[in-house]
Amino acid sequence: MSNGDLNWITNFIWGIADDVLRDIYVRGKYRDVILPMTVIRRLDAVLEPTKQSVLDLKKQLDEAGITNQDAALRQASGQAFYNTSPFLLRDLKARPKAQQLKADLEAYLDGFSPNVQDILDKFKFRNQIPTLVEADILGYLIEKFLDNSINLSPNPIYDPAGNVRLPPLDNHAIGTIFEELIRRFNEENNEEAGEHFTPRDVVRLMADLVILPIADKIESATYLLYDGACGTGGMLTIADERLKQIAQEHGKDVSIHLFGQEVNPETYAITKADLLIKGEGDEAEYFFLGSTLSQDAFASREFDFMLSNPPYGKSWKADMERMGGKADILDLRFVIEHAGDPDFKLITRSSDGQMMFLVNMLSKMKHQTPLGSRIAEVHNGSSLFTGDAGQGESNIRRWIIENDWLEAIIALPLNMFYNTGIATYIWVLTNRKPDHRKGKVQLIDATSWFKPLRKNLGKKNCELSAEDIQRIVDLFLSFQESEQSKIFANESFGFSKVTVxxxxxxxxxxxxxxxxxxxxxxxxxxxxxxxxxxxxxxxxxxxxxxxxxxxxxxxxxxxxxxxxxxxxxxxxxxxxxxxxxxxxxxxxxxxxxxxxxxxxxxxxxxxxxxxxxxxxxxxxxxxxxxLRDVEQVPLLEEGGIEAFFLREVLPHVPDAWIDETSAKIGYEISFTRYFYKPTPLRTLEEIRADILSLEKETEGLLDEIIGGEVS
Structure with missing residues (x-):
């Protein structure tokens, strides 16, 4: 099916909202009906060929008194889901009475398998039915999704002469349509979009950063991809596609499994629905609803690739309290042994938990495989420097850098995301650094590489073109110093904080x-x-x-x-x-x-x-x-703390001394300092020319004012 056909179907479904829901729902609520109905119609079309086989088997199982029927019914349907109600969706559109239609639709929904029930519950679609019935638009809505001008089925539709009138819609195509609908609804709700929707250009860059460095080492094997704040699952699906593409280019046949966790019920439902309508129902079993921080669904799992855009600037106080409070958290992800301290705490302020998601992913790295694990995660600027020495954020940076896991940090252009214009950064980490990167960190300033959008999408006014992504990846892979690329020893970011x-x-x-x-x-x-x-x-x-x-x-x-x-x-x-x-x-x-x-x-x-x-x-x-003062002494200071003290402190205050019990090691990363470009001062000739120009502009003005007063 061509892109034009896909766009036509997407536009048709998008238009149903205006045709049917206008004046009943505000625009921001259209998605509450259209997304679940798109899922229901696709599942209905997929199940239609095997519907009778499922009903026959269901009857046999009931008569035999077998209660555990799920596996058998899946097999009968030929899918990872099924529906045991006596109805297909097209059976419902002929109901003349609204209440009968309501009852039959509810019975139809109740017939779906448990995995679909989970999706419908999280969408809260049943809550919409009374509104649709009361407005007398439920039947019209169903008719629109059954319109004979579109085909949401994986089978072709023929004309009376036996020719294909509408081509089949395969899993990839319906997945593309569904994701496009999600994108459009997210743009309609700009205030929420950034919470669970990362622009595709950013995701493509992240996928390339974690996969391309080891492209020639990928084997025909199974790989696990994970996102602990998966939102609608876009990061995982794009990384999945990219890994398969790269493997194919290298003549490898890889098997990939996706794992995700999401705290928002609706976005969790979207992710599972997306997988189901793409024909990846088994993968949907690896996605869980709940907070990654306090309800880790993958405590014993390790993953090959991990990508995430966790919430930043968002409180995780409720999670902290569920975990026992900051002083009593015992989770081995966040309280570890490091630098001789058996209770080294990686616990940030309750007002911002973004770095806790990074710690969670680092706790799931593979340490016994040749490729180890590779991670890309989006953060705002506070992760670079927030937190004093000995505090959670600084401890996390210290733990990461002293373990030599941080490969690079890429500064993205401003206004890249839908709901925020602040500076954002991609952290790239691995526990299998190549030899030429060991002991070093690369910082890349990509803030000036972007393509302006013709129309703003919320606060997003630019995007990374394919050329921009390639330029960033090439700079990352080359590992060379340039105006946009700086390379530092790990210790460059560390300091000892001492009390004087x-x-x-x-x-x-x-x-x-x-x-x-x-x-x-x-x-x-x-x-x-x-x-x-x-x-x-x-x-x-x-x-x-x-x-x-x-x-x-x-x-x-x-x-x-x-x-x-x-x-x-x-x-x-x-x-x-x-x-x-x-x-x-x-x-x-x-x-x-x-x-x-x-x-x-x-x-x-x-x-x-x-x-x-x-x-x-x-x-x-x-x-x-x-008179107490604090000094930060760089770890790379020649001669250490004592040399710094003798040179920088004692000449000014000869009676001072160092509190040797106060020394704490901290880490911070300052992009502004490393990529600062001072504005050149103007020459005297330029200044003189400006003064003369101003004098000329105001020449005679004073005489005119005084003259006006005298007259």
Whole structure:
């Protein structure tokens, strides 16, 4: 059947909505009727030749008391589905009474096999029947789908002379028509389209990125394709076609099985219906409804190829709560052992779960096969940099890159998707990197390679032409540096985040005014004894200021001991906050004194050698939280953290040190930094010419204004 014929049939079905449903349904709801009716009519036409055989067998099985009839009835129908009602769809159009038609249609629908029932339930088509009956358009709708000017059957229709009047519609052709209807309805509902519909040009690029690098290694074998957010199944079906095409070009005969999971009931129904009407009913058994994150349907499966466009910027809080809450998630996909940490968490913020879908796919890689697994997944820009070192998003990037699974990230043009104009990226991953890619990541800027659309489809105003796709794939396969291609060592994206501390420096004044303020604080703290103690300390030490808080506290403790008062941590805190004040000229406060010989001095990490009571001792200072700073040290920094600290920190703050317990490794990827193109400054001649041009444009304007006022 020619493309023209297919387009004609598609347009005919598309026109049924306007002919029958106008004024009864709003345009956004046409799909609720047209899609399930297209499925029903196709299944009806496919089952017609074997209808009597199914009915005869059904009668025999019932009389024999056999309850498990599904396999036998499938065999009788010659399909992966069947219908045991006494009706065909054409039997219903002659019903004169609406209520009889309603009852017979419901009986007809009830006769379908369980796999079709699942589709009808998720479409919620039975919910539409009362509306169609009430509007008295149900019979008209059925007649339209049985119109003798179109053939939705896999068998030809002949004229009275025995000539073919309408050619047969094979599984591929009806699949093409169905997918085109889905595309058109998605475009009509732009606000929803991007949630479950990825443009075909993007899917073709993703399929080529995962398949072409190993095209010459494909064998005559069975391959498994998976999508954990499969939507209407478009990614899988296009990848399926592409893999078969490439295998055929290399003289290989491959068997491919598709696996998918989808959380939206209607799109799940569309996927299964698409497979059924394409004659791939067995494949439909590998698709499941439910959340991939909290209800993984393929926990024990591994796959050769995985493609996905997960929801981004969408909360997965409900899944998180079903899994026990962020702190108590024990799912081995998301809590792993890595870098010596047995509880390395790959759990993102609840507000955006897109990277969790990537982790899910990585958990399903094949590790025991020569080709391993190849993955392509679409993300927005936040997956590149969101999350601080040690947080879920950064941990995921670290886990991926340190395992050397990331091959490339491709930046796509803006406005590529139907419901968003934001920047999007394709991540390409594998656990079988070729030798020349090991230890490296390729970044490709394809933002300027696109073809404008003549008419916007929602927010989508451009597409990838075949030439654009080929250019991106060629650049990916060549693995060469260019203006649009940058290659980096894995470590280029990593950094150590360290906390830089500075000592707390306090001075104490014991003037009358200062003690009066302190006395008020002691009253509020119900500790008049401490206030009295400080009056005695003032008598012995004088008003100050006292710039050595350590010596001041030693004197205070001696006096307190004479008066039978104990300086508790609470009392010391009150002295620090209500009496002492910060002073950069004061001595650092000593937090800890090490026993002689127990540790070596190391000023970089806060162990200083000082004189205490005339003796050299190793001490740690109290850190001033207000002076605390954080530094990110690249993993490729020559000399590491210490060299960076000596060069970038100590020359500016000589009393600083590194909190060695604070170091955390993080990873982020900045396309803007790597592909930044500064705008060249204008020359002086250009600036001068603009000024002269402005002067000329405004020449005489001031005189005209002043002259107008004077006159």
């Amino acid at each position: 501390e500075r000592p707390l420096r306090l001075q104490v004044e014991l003037s009358d005014a200062a003690r009066a303020r302190f006395r008020k604080a002691c009253v509020e703290a119900k500790d008049e004894a401490l206030s009295s103690l400080m009056d005695h300390v003032a008598e012995s030490l004088g008003p100050g200021p006292h710039l050595d808080f350590n010596a001041f506290m030693a004197a205070t403790e001696q006096r307190a001991k004479k008066q039978g008062i104990k300086i508790t941590a609470k009392r010391q805190k009150l002295i620090q906050t209500a009496l002492a004040e910060k002073d950069e000229d004061a001595a650092p406060i000593i937090k800890k004194v090490y026993r002689p010989g127990k540790t070596e001095p190391n000023p970089l990490y806060g162990r200083f050698e000082v004189k205490v009571n005339g003796r050299s001792q190793i001490v740690e200072y109290e850190a001033d939280s207000e």
